[in-house]
Amino acid sequence: MDIPNLSSESIDRIIEMAWEDRTPFEAITLQFGLTEQQVIALMRREMKESSFKMWRKRVSGRQTKHLKQRSFDRGRFRSQNQKGS
Template sequence: MGISRASKEKFVGLSKDETERLIRMGWEDRTTFDAIKEQFGLSPNEFVQFMRLVLTQDAFKRWRRRIYRHGHLKNESARGFKVTRFKCSRQSVDGITKGWK
């Protein structure tokens, strides 16, 4: 199954910073698919296609396995809690975590 031309054009239109931010959001457990859709306009299926396109095959398999095991964290309706902000309190505006080496 391939990625549609329209989806590829949508992904190519993203800047390098936006692409890196989306990848970080994909790996974070606290960021839901709803937050990604609100900020970037990508549905969960489009986001999976995006991750398939930008990650290596092994990294994509690890990510999909993680999402499968912790999928309830990515879907806001399946969570047992509500997150009111999109970023960690230790995170600065540019997305770099403070105090971590």
């Protein structure tokens, strides 16, 4: 999987957003242009194997990580670092 060349600050922010329960993959795509599969590849590359497995177990099937599966669309906190409406 090709991952664009990113600064260390961007990589740190993507990892932070990926770990957050309420930050959907679509927000990462909007802000950094990475698909969900690219985020997974980045996490695999940047994290220890045990940490990556823990993260995958945590986010697999989590409705809040996908906008289409969320049961809410308003009234939730949005970080000032997050782009979009």
